[in-house]
Amino acid sequence: MRCLANLLVPAIMALSGGLVTLAQTPPYNVGRPATDQEIRAWDIAIGPEGEELPPGSGTSKEGAKIYAQRCASCHGPTAAEGKFIHGPLLGGRETLTTLYPLKTLGSYWPFATGIWDYIRRGMPPGGEGSLTTDEVYHLTAFLLYRNGIIKETDVLNEKNLPKIQMPNRNGFVPAKPEWKPGEKRPHGLYP
Amino acid sequence: MGWFTMHYYCRNLLVLTLALTGAAAVAQGPAYQRGRNATEEEIRAWDISIGPDGKELPPGSGTATEGAQIYAQKCAACHGKTGAEIHPAKLTHMGGAPGPLVGGVGTLSSSKPVKTVGSFWPYATILWDYIRRGMPEFRPGTLTVNEVYALTAFLLFQNGIIKEKDVMDANSLPKVQMPNRDGFVPPKPEWKPGMKRPLGYYP
Amino acid sequence: MGSKQSSRRRFLKGGAALAGLAIGGIPRAIAQVPRVEKADAPPGDSRAYGHRSRFDTSKRLDDTHAPHGMTTPIQDTTGIITPNGLHFVMDHDHMERPDIDPKQHRLLIHGQVDRPLSFTLEELKTLPSVSKIYFIECNGNSQPPRGPGKDSVQDVHGRISCSEWTGVPLALLLREAGLKAGATWLVAEGADAKRYAMGIPLTKGMEDVLVAYGQNGEPVRPEQGYPLRLIIPGFEGNISIKWLRRIKVVDQLYVPRHQATNAELMPNGKALWFNFQIGAKSVITRPSGGQKLPGPGFYEITGLAWSGGGAVHRVEVSTDGGKSWKDAELQQPVLPMAWTRFRSPWTWNGQEAVLQSRCTDERGEVQPTLAQLREVWGINSDFYFQDHFNGIQPWKVTPDGVVHNALLLS
């Protein structure tokens, strides 16, 4: 059979490759500009530095009440229960090097912002997005307190949440995620 | 690193098959021993293809006279009383009426050519094969061998190719000379791989 | 049974959340078919076999030329593969299609061979197989409509589809049976009610013909010939026999009825027969007849090119009625006797424009214009517009953005 490779001529090729940033006018002018308001409404991703966190605050005590109402049926009354497909949210420290490692917020998660992000994004199942901003802060505070990371009376807000040092912050390799195309690895896998 | 630099590894996967290309007869034994030998009886039951010299025609016979009666019963509803009509019924695969079976001689180079058994078909054996294989439209395979001979004879007679009393059988049918036998190009169909044609089409 | 039991148990154990879903293990009985459990899904449960979006309304249309035919919505097709559910259908001579139980189906190979053989489907599946992407095109595709009416690319050019076919090379089976000296032609026959048959040159049969049981990763669809179909790359579609049940090797040309009566008449009254190969051809599928451009600005012109004679070498696109042409980009991989997707950027200025594409294949065959075809076939003759029409298809974009077929015969 014939194989014609690289017959590809152009239009797109010229655009491909490289990370050159372009300030020029858009090549095609298809799509419409997004407004700030639209972006705010959609931008629910919270990075490790918490820049996207909306103003608000919460405490563990308030969080305990919300947890009992909206979370305990799946995660168990104390959050230490592992029920069905939900692993426990607490405990597990010192288990990571055993045959039966237990990955929890306290033993595994490197950033507290991830907890806030995920509660707002995905909890509770079926009612995603129904929690208010403050409720998310409350629940985050509750889980951090139950994991022994903050005190029961600490008030969590958009400023101090990104600063919380999670116990397993340095438990990941490489320290800074990166990707090199074609990097050599044993058997194609990283140990 | 992207798609565009990708290289296709071109291999002749079918080394095996390619080595076989060409129509040379091979005397070697089978390579894979899959499939089982078909018996002669099985082959006879299935082999309904009739070639131009009629080797496969089964014993039997028929005349136009006999065929006329069968035609009236089983064919006229779609093809018309004489075979020369264009019936309004929309029954064929092309959605229109079946074309006429009779007539049309001399029209092929006109702007309204009429392709019929008499004006167009190159071998009489095709007629026998097709009647047995595909007719009647909604009950293919229900005609007896003699009925097929009779109908073939009838249509050849209607087209003025044989006489009314001529008996069509495995011996006589392949010898019938069809008027348009030489109306096809190339006379002996050939296919050559990679043949270039003017404008993608040869006139 | 053990495996079925344990996996079902395991599944149920973990499956509290899925209570209500009927999960039943159905072991498969016949040899060589894996013993796996499957979701005993009620109709409409897309877990076992998925459905498309209810918003996706792309569909086959009744063929205006044939009461049983259906055309492929090639204007909606992405890439070079036709989804199985949208593959065009064009059957000659049957009002019904056979409902074949694959366990009962056999393929007989006989005639000028040393060992007449009968194959079951399972036997064929144990033999060396290949998967190849090939188009199948009806020889009556692309007939220009006469007068206004249906002029979408689907109506005019929708009797073509392209799939990845998997099966056993016919050459392998013929070799297994052992060809006798003097063998020159094949007769292939289907298991449909009328035993539709076609003649094929043996040289082609030994070259690249497939006895296919797979279509785009799954079994050949019923309307495409389940469980077995002949795939004859680059030849007119009606020769790719569906529901294949028999190959007879013969020592001379057999002329099955359709190959005699469908031969194309030339102006001198002679007929061109066994004109197997599809010519170099292309059509723009977007923008195309019946579509509407929302306004001036950038558009990607895209379409499909193909040739029965091999790979597409080049596609040119004109946006000014044929005054100037420029090379379109060809989507890789460019495969012989397969669709080749081409693309060309275009910025519409809002004025009337005529869009056309022109294909050149690896043999150097160039897709002709209507005028060129007329020259070859004789001026004023239009009765040749029956089969193998491969003239360049112009689409006219009017200032309101509506696209019309600009190739209408009066």
Added chain:
Amino acid sequence: MDAKQPGRRRFLKSGAALAGLAVSGIRPAAGQTPGASPDVVHKERAAYGQPSRFEAASRIPAGPNPGSRTPLQDVVGIIAANGLHFVQSSYSGDNIDPRKHRLLIHGMVHRPLIFSLEDLKRLPSVSRIHFVECTGNTSPVTPSLTTIRGGIGDGTGKGSEWIDELHQSVQQTHGKMGCAWYTGVLLSVLLREAGVKPEAGWLLLEGAEPGHLSRSIPLAKGMDDVLVAYGQNGEAIRPEQGYPFRTVVPGFEGNINIKWLRRVKVIDQPHMVKEEINNYTSLRLDGKARWFQLEMPVKSVITFPSSGQRLPGPGFYNITGLAWSGRGAIRKVEVSVDSGRTWKDAQLEDPVVRMAWTRFHFPWTWNGEATRVLSRSTDEQGDVQPTLAEFSKVWGVNLEYWRKTTNFVNHFNVIQPWKINGDGSVQNAMLG
């Protein structure tokens, strides 16, 4: 039934009338060799066709999570049929109206932009064939089982989902993947349209489903070969695969190929969302976890013969299977039919495409004795698929570890041995 009646009735009628006549050979009675004449059905003019009613190939549940696996043993060629493509998400995608769905591109760009499906279809497009494989495909332990089977640390040692199961079919062990032709716009085209700022380094991709699954990918990948795909095997992307469009991130973990794409945010560092921490990391024995593994490693599996199938007897068989790598094209597949003692190159079927399934074939005449058949792939990077022993060595564990641990290891790409018993039955022989 109606559809079948006329054909059957006709058959009986004609069969009786013509008994004994030569012409009845056209329609041999049922049960006669070499095959009975099939019934016929009136052809319905289906606007969208369906498979034969005789075909049983179907997806099976992929475990306690909603989702299902591709029947690899039934797949031919290198395309998974859209109806049989694996699913590993709970959202059906049924209710996303393409006319209302939008894609937002924002963050570190000069011009935040919103695209409709129609906008995307106007832009330059490409069609490419790529596999999508679940990160945990073939892993001996699944995340859910980690907790179900004593993941809390009860020490029961019930770790392995399949590794000790003789009868796990290839659909169960390897079925969390598919391969399809995807058509869409290169993400780089959209990013250039928006104008990426110099400080950008990563992208966040986010879906429109409840929960908005998101993943971070390096900008370099996004500018290279990532597709925003609206077509799958020639038709619109299926709802469960992300209709009206998804990202296809060639070679990367399946979960990164975000479905129902609604947003691409250009960022300077990964967002460390939950999936990047909990589900798609690999915990090593030293307690550190490998994250952002991104690329799926080199891998292959024999689909025929495979567990649960049966060889009817000695003789010729075409061993066939699939090989793939997230790190480029497959360069070589070797097959062993003597339990790994000797290896021979299999034939690779064209086209061999980067980050796509490659079909391999290996002719084999079985002598009827028990043996094991295995396949080993090598990709263009020179990465070679490891045996379980080699894989374990890299991880610093013994074989017992895989039987007992609840630590799920993603990117598990070890060689899959199938045991052919003397009676022709085939079993999973991963552990012996």
